[in-house]
Structures are given as structure tokens and as C-alpha cells.
Amino acid sequence: MPxxxxxxxxxxxxxxxxxxxxxxxxxxxxTGCSGDSEASASxxxxxxxxxxxxxxxxxxxxxxxxxxxxxxxxxxxxxxxxDSGAGVNQAFLGKSLDIAALGSSPFARGVSxxxxxxxxxxxxxxxxxxxxxxxxxxxxxxxxxxxLKGRTVATPFASTSHYSLLAALEKAGLKTSDVKLxxxxxxxxLAAWQRGDIDAAxxxxxxxxxxxTTGTQLTSSKEIGAAGKPTxxxxxxxxxxxxxxxxxxxxWRKAQAQALRLLKSDPEGSVKAVAAELDISAADARAQLRQxxxxxxxxxxxxxxxxxxxxxxxxxGYVTDTARFLAxxxxxxxxxxxxxxxxxxxxxxxxxxxx
Numbered sequence: 547m548p549x550x551x552x553x554x555x556x557x558x559x560x561x562x563x564x565x566x567x568x569x570x571x572x573x574x575x576x577t578g579c580s581g582d583s584e585a586s587a588s589x590x591x592x593x594x595x596x597x598x599x600x601x602x603x604x605x606x607x608x609x610x611x612x613x614x615x616x617x618x619x620x621x622x623x624x625x626x627x628x629d630s631g632a633g634v635n636q637a638f639l640g641k642s643l644d645i646a647a648l649g650s651s652p653f654a655r656g657v658s659x660x661x662x663x664x665x666x667x668x669x670x671x672x673x674x675x676x677x678x679x680x681x682x683x684x685x686x687x688x689x690x691x692x693x694l695k696g697r698t699v700a701t702p703f704a705s706t707s708h709y710s711l712l713a714a715l716e717k718a719g720l721k722t723s724d725v726k727l728x729x730x731x732x733x734x735x736l737a738a739w740q741r742g743d744i745d746a747a748x749x750x751x752x753x754x755x756x757x758x759t760t761g762t763q764l765t766s767s768k769e770i771g772a773a774g775k776p777t778x779x780x781x782x783x784x785x786x787x788x789x790x791x792x793x794x795x796x797x798w799r800k801a802q803a804q805a806l807r808l809l810k811s812d813p814e815g816s817v818k819a820v821a822a823e824l825d826i827s828a829a830d831a832r833a834q835l836r837q838x839x840x841x842x843x844x845x846x847x848x849x850x851x852x853x854x855x856x857x858x859x860x861x862x863g864y865v866t867d868t869a870r871f872l873a874x875x876x877x878x879x880x881x882x883x884x885x886x887x888x889x890x891x892x893x894x895x896x897x898x899x900x901x
Contacts, residue, residue: 594623594787594794597634597646601750602820602834603671603779604805605647610819613801618794629731632704634782638663644787645798647671649706650778650861654868657890658878666788666892668795669781669802670846670861673839674767678707678777679754680714681761682746683739691718691764694725697745700738703729704877706777709868710767711748712875713775722875751834752824768839775871776864788892796895803843803899809835810842847896855893862887 594614598605608614615623626643628634631652637643638656648656648667656663680699682688688697691714701708715722730738732753738744739757746764747757767777781802783795809816813835821831846852853859866887873881 592621592791593644594618594621594791594798595626595642595644596623597626597628597637597643597648599629599647599779600627600752600824601647601779602677602824602831602838603647604802604809604840605671605781606823607805607808607816607819608801610823611805613804614798617797617801621794629733630702630705632702635663635704638665638782638784641784641786643784645781645783645795648780648782649709650776650780650865651706651709651868651872652704653780653782653890654865654872654882654887655704655878657865657887658869658872658880658882662882662886662890664785665782666785666890667780667852667861667865668783668892668896669799670841670851671779671781671802673841674706674710674750674771674777674779675839676766676768676837677754677834678710678748678750679758679766680711680746680748680764681754681757682764683742683744684760684762685742686745688746688764689762691715692720694718694746694764695720696724696726698726698728698743699746699748700728700730700735700744701748702731702735703727706767706779707748707750709872710770710775710777712877713770713773713871714748714765716875717770717773751837752826752830755830755834775868777868778861778864783892792895795892796898799896799899803846806840806843806846809840843899847900852891852896853893854897855895858888858891858893862891865890 598609609625631649634646634648635652635656653667688694701711712722715725728744732749735747735749736753736756739747771777787795817828817832817835820835821828824831841851847854849859851859852861862884866884869878870881872878
């Protein structure tokens with residue numbers, strides 16, 4: 547893919563184009579999962595289509611341990627892998643998902659505009675730390691973010707990495723027009739890196755670790771978050787699922803809470819599960835898990851993060867601030883009101899996961 551100058555890029559494809567993309571890109575994944583059409587034909591309410599990333603988190607423990615399948619034996623559960631949040635947003639527009647992992651930046655995009663995507667945030671999977679970072683090819687001699695001026699930098703557009711890259715450039719005194727931004731998915735980033743087509747990339751694990759072997763890390767999402775622009779991996783649920791099967795959301799939250807507890811109480815078991823899901827060694831899985839920031843269930847429902855029904859936490863402000871920043875960068879057309887963001891939070895029954 548040729549470089550796309552960021553300064554001339556539009557805020558993004560229209561919802562109509564996204565919907566067309568969703569129907570084309572997601573249908574193959576959903577159709578390829580046996581039994582999903584049967585579930586729809588047999589009533590639909592017992593069907594759960596879950597989007598996930600091949601990224602170390604409690605989500606992989608839920609999937610590997612079949613925690614949700616055990617909690618909901620009467621549901622047909624389909625796990626669908628995505629490369630980035632942009633694809634997840636498209637899939638929700640195409641009504642192809644019920645639950646999914648989604649970065650805070652693409653979520654902020656999704657709830658902006660006059661036709662917000664019909665989903666709501668219902669859980670926090672992790673807080674971005676050293677597991678997302680900006681790395682330059684060592685051969686370029688670039689040693690800091692300011693050194694990217696005039697260089698070609700890749701990242702998956704509309705992702706948390708894209709958001710953090712924009713924040714890093716701003717902090718370094720660079721405009722987006724000072725670099726050549728290329729929209730590439732993680733595996734395409736690795737290929738472009740190996741060919742020497744790009745000078746730097748902002749991306750997440752496991753691709754990030756491969757880039758580090760021949761690259762110099764310039765900054766990370768941990769550093770950018772500490773400077774006031776944190777990013778998170780959230781989990782969202784469709785408005786349709788909230789209306790037709792809220793009990794499934796309760797069971798899913800409890801499975802996610804169990805996974806967060808296992809990350810701390812059974813680290814070796816967690817390593818084994820992540821290694822199996824990502825098809826990597828235990829040593830690599832252990833190293834990748836150490837780079838993430840995983841909250842406890844108590845922290846997730848606290849005022850510092852998601853909060854509870856009637857009392858949303860600081861995440862409300864984080865999402866609003868993210869949308870404001872994206873609007874300032876001309877990545878979205880306008881900033882949603884805090885009330886519009888509040889309507890995109892599903893907090894009913896959240897505190898029950900602690901019981």
C-alpha cells in the first residue's frame with residue numbers, strides 16, 4: 547500500500563462505506579464458523595458472536611478455558627478473530643457481532659457523529675502499557691519521535707495505536723503532515739518492515755515484539771497514558787443483545803472477572819492458555835503478559851475506571867477526551883457530548899460480578 551499523507555486524509559470512510567465493508571469482510575468469518583446460521587434459524591436469542599483479538603488478555607483465558615460455554619451451555623457461542631478495532635466497528639454496523647473487544651479510540655469514533663454505532667461499553671479488558679509502542683527500524687538511526695519528520699510511519703488506522711501515535715507526534719512538536727502515515731494491519735506492518743518500506747510503526751503485541759528485535763523503541767502507550775492520554779482495551783455489547791439477552795451479558799462479565807482473577811492467582815496457568823491461543827512459546831507468552839496492565843474486577847467497577855450504574859467512572863471522561871483529541875486532529879467530524887458518551891455505557895448489573 548502506498549504511503550498516505552496524513553495531513554490530506556479525510557476523517558474516515560462514511561458509515562455507508564463501512565457498512566458495505568462490514569458485510570463483505572465479516573461475512574466470510576461468520577459463515578465459516580459452523581452452526582452460526584443454525585443458531586440464528588433456531589431462535590437467535592441463544593446465539594452469541596464474540597469478536598476478539600490475538601492479543602494477551604483475560605479474553606484469551608475466557609476463550610481457552612471455555613468459561614463462557616460452561617456458564618451458558620444453552621447458547622451457541624462463536625469466536626471471531628479481528629485484526630483491529632476498525633474491523634470490529636464495521637462488523638457491528640453490519641450486525642455481525644454481539645460482544646467484542648474494542649480499543650478506547652475506535653470506541654470513541656464509534657459513538658461520535660449523528661449515527662453512533664449501536665453498541666455500549668460493558669467491561670474493561672486491560673489498560674495499554676508496554677504492549678503497544680512506537681518502534682523505528684534500527685537501520686534508520688532514528689532515536690526519538692522528533693526524528694520521524696519526513697519519514698514513513700505505519701499503524702492500523704482508527705486503532706488505539708493510531709491515537710497514541712498522533713498523541714506522540716503532537717508531544718514531539720510534529721504535525722501529522724510532517725510524516726507519511728500508512729494504514730497497515732499488524733501482519734502487513736511486519737512485512738513492510740522487513741522489506742524496508744517503512745521507517746517506523748506504532749503497533750501492539752505480538753507483532754510489536756518482532757519489530758523490537760531489529761528496532762529502537764521511541765515511546766509506548768504506558769508513557770503516553772502517564773502523560774494524560776491513556777488507551778484501553780474495552781469490551782462492548784450490541785444494543786440488540788442488551789434488549790434480548792441481558793442475562794448472557796451478566797454471565798460473560800462474570801467469566802471476564804474470573805479471567806482477571808486468574809491472571810493474578812494462576813500466572814502459569816494463564817501463560818499456558820495464552821501460549822496455546824497465540825501458538826507461541828510459554829516464555830514468549832509470559833513476557834507478553836508482563837507488558838500489559840490488568841485491573842482487578844474491583845478496579846474495573848470502581849470510580850477510577852468504569853464505575854457502576856448511576857455513577858459512571860473516570861472512563862467516561864477518558865472517552866470524551868479521546869473524542870475531543872480525535873476531532874482536533876480532524877480524525878472525526880465532531881466531539882460527542884458527555885451525555886452522548888454516557889448513553890454508550892452499559893453499567894446495569896455491573897457490580898454483581900463482585901458477588
